[in-house]
Structures are given as C-alpha cells and as structure tokens.
Amino acid sequence: MTPQLRALMQAQAALDSAADEIDAAGGGSGNSGLAGVSVSARDSALTIYWHGAMPSRVRSRLVRDRARGIGITTQPADYTRRQLMDEVSRIQSAQRNAGPGAVRVNQITPRVDGSGIDIGVAGSAINESAVRRSLALSGPIRTRVVRSGTPVLDLRESDTQPLWGGDLISNNVSECSGGFGVTWKTFSYLLSAAHCATARPDKDTWTNGNGLVTIGATQNWIVSDDAMLVGGVADAGATIYTGTGIANDVGQTAMNVGGASTSHVGDLVCDSGAFSGETCNIRVAATGQTDTMDDGHGGTVMVTNMVTAEQQDRADASGSGDSGGPYFSLSSDGGHAIARGVVSAHDRSTEVPCSGVATGGGRVCGWRSFYPDIMIALRDFPATINVS
Numbered sequence: 001m002t003p004q005l006r007a008l009m010q011a012q013a014a015l016d017s018a019a020d021e022i023d024a025a026g027g028g029s030g031n032s033g034l035a036g037v038s039v040s041a042r043d044s045a046l047t048i049y050w051h052g053a054m055p056s057r058v059r060s061r062l063v064r065d066r067a068r069g070i071g072i073t074t075q076p077a078d079y080t081r082r083q084l085m086d087e088v089s090r091i092q093s094a095q096r097n098a099g100p101g102a103v104r105v106n107q108i109t110p111r112v113d114g115s116g117i118d119i120g121v122a123g124s125a126i127n128e129s130a131v132r133r134s135l136a137l138s139g140p141i142r143t144r145v146v147r148s149g150t151p152v153l154d155l156r157e158s159d160t161q162p163l164w165g166g167d168l169i170s171n172n173v174s175e176c177s178g179g180f181g182v183t184w185k186t187f188s189y190l191l192s193a194a195h196c197a198t199a200r201p202d203k204d205t206w207t208n209g210n211g212l213v214t215i216g217a218t219q220n221w222i223v224s225d226d227a228m229l230v231g232g233v234a235d236a237g238a239t240i241y242t243g244t245g246i247a248n249d250v251g252q253t254a255m256n257v258g259g260a261s262t263s264h265v266g267d268l269v270c271d272s273g274a275f276s277g278e279t280c281n282i283r284v285a286a287t288g289q290t291d292t293m294d295d296g297h298g299g300t301v302m303v304t305n306m307v308t309a310e311q312q313d314r315a316d317a318s319g320s321g322d323s324g325g326p327y328f329s330l331s332s333d334g335g336h337a338i339a340r341g342v343v344s345a346h347d348r349s350t351e352v353p354c355s356g357v358a359t360g361g362g363r364v365c366g367w368r369s370f371y372p373d374i375m376i377a378l379r380d381f382p383a384t385i386n387v388s
Helices: 003-025 056-067 081-096 128-135 374-380
Strands: 034-040 045-050 071-076 107-110 117-121 143-147 151-153 163-165 168-170 175-177 180-184 187-192 205-208 214-222 227-232 236-243 252-260 268-273 277-294 300-311 326-330 337-342 345-347 368-372
Touching: 003 034, 003 045, 003 056, 003 268, 003 326, 034 081, 045 056, 056 071, 081 107, 081 117, 081 128, 081 277, 081 300, 117 128, 128 143, 151 277, 163 180, 163 187, 180 236, 180 252, 187 214, 187 236, 236 268, 236 277, 252 374, 277 368, 337 374, 368 374
Parallel strands: 045 071, 117 143, 163 236, 252 337
Antiparallel strands: 034 045, 107 117, 107 277, 151 345, 168 175, 168 205, 180 187, 187 227, 205 214, 214 227, 236 252, 268 277, 268 326, 277 300, 300 368, 326 337, 337 368, 345 368
C-alpha cells in the first residue's frame, strides 16, 4: 500500500461514517428516500442520490457534514434503495423459478443513482426479449439488460491460534483463506467463504495450511451470503495478515481489526488472500448486487448483497485460493483494518496474471472481484466482528 493510498483510505473512513449517518437520519434503508451514496476520498466528497422530498433532519445532517469540510452533492433519484432491492428480490425469485433452458442471468445490480436495475448476461449475443420474458421485466422499475462477465469462485501457511484472517486453511478438498475472527454464540470462529466447503459442510474438518493445527468443523454457513464460520477447536483472533502471500514469507505483515463497515460505491479497499497477498487500489463499483455462480458441486448458487470491486491499474484483485480472505479498508488513524467482506469470486472476462502464487496449475486471477457485504453476513448469523 502506497503512502498516498493509505492517506486516502484514512480520509475515507470519515466519509463512510457520514454516509451511514445520513442514511440513519432518513430512517434507515428500509424507510428512507436514499437510493445510493457515491464516495470520493480524493475529493473528500459524497454524492447523495435521494428519491422524493428530503426530511429536515437529513438536511440538517448535511449542513453539519458540510461544516466539517465534507463536500456533499445531492441528486434526485427515480427510486429508493428499498424499492430497487424489493425488485431485485422479485427478479431473484423469477430466476430461481425460470426452469431449465432459461437464459442464465449472472448479475442483478441496482444502480447507485437510483435510476433502475441492470440485468447482467454473459455472451456476445444477448437475447434481451428472452431475458425479459423469463424474468417478467415489465413492472414499474426500469431495467436494462447488459453484457456482463461470469463470476468464477476463487478457491498464509502455518497459522496458530488465535487464528488470523488471511491465513491459509484447508479441508483436504479445497485450499482457501480465512477472513476475520468473529464471535457467534459466545465463541470465536473464523469467517470465510461458504463455497470453500464441500457439499456436506458439517462434515468438513478444517486445518491450517501445514495441517498441524486443527481449526474445527464448519459450524454455520449461509449460502446466500457466501459466508461460513469454522472452528470449535482453535479460536480466531482479531488480526489479519497483510503484505505478501504464502509465496513469500519474508514480506508478511499484520494489522489488528478495529471494526466493520458496509461498502459504498467509490470506496477504496484492499484484500489479503493467502495466495495473492495484500492487494490494494481497489475501488467499489457496485453494491447490493446478486451474482449467480457455479457452486463447485455441479450446480449454481445465487449470492445476494454482493459488492463489485475493481483494481484500478487492471492488475489482479483476487484469484484462486484467495476465497474467504479479508476485504478491508483503514480506520481514520490508519492503525486498524475495517472489515468489509471476504473474497468470493473474480470476473472471468477480466483475467490477468496473478500476483503472489503465480498463474498456473488451475490458479487464475482477475482485476474485477466480488465480495459479500460483511454487515449483512454478521446480521444474518448473527455474529460480531472481533476487534483489538
């Protein structure tokens, strides 16, 4: 991470906090007119997309934030975030019930400006009318059928307890990465990606990378969040590995975790999978997305509330073996990692050479990556992030 990028990510923490407070002032995502927020750390600015009249308490919040030096622009939106996500849920159900032979939809993405929803389909020739028929896209919410890539699931070596995120974990079938230590039902577990598990997650036994430390079983998993909790034998801590991956022991570093946050379009994030190591200058391009991916067991899995993140230099963002690894930003003081999610997949159409463990032997990487919003997973378990 360059000093310039570190400074931007520290400044970004105040912007994300302001965005969350604006949403809360409007009554929360379920009741507010908020459609989306775009963050620009470089400009120290927020763009707020709002549907309908903005309540006085929200306007007062904006006045206070502007007085703190945050540049805020407001733009009218055609729909609220809740309206868009309700339609996303309806489209998900229609996709599940479409039956064999239906056009496969890879991504369902609410636009941050609240203007509608993008339906992503892979391939050079898109049969838009077939997509619209199968998903009944004739309702009041505007939709746009677009060409998208295909998300490909992205399946440090001798970790000991308390376990750190970014470590290499194995169930003798898959090699993946740990994400963050979390507390569920009073015990500490390692949060990772559910697709790393076998078809019988409860029968898996997870170890560290060299097999000398038994982590335990898959204790809980939520397929729609691509999230699982592993442990029961070894406890998880409140630290993540940063720096280089398993290909280079010398450059491995660590950072304590200071909290968790939702992701906003424009946010700058890093990830730190076991195989690639720390990768930064990654920008959030979309949130609230639904992705359909091969599940590794001959079927497909639909994952909701996904975040699309793109490496700005078109270098690799994530790849095989990084799945489950931590996506994070920085606290305002730069001393702690703020959990954003765990690596889930990369876009096959954006594949580039891998950093860390080189491309080859089944390992591939891409500059566009996907991760589930950690706040949704923590809510759904429910669990809390371990902090130090």
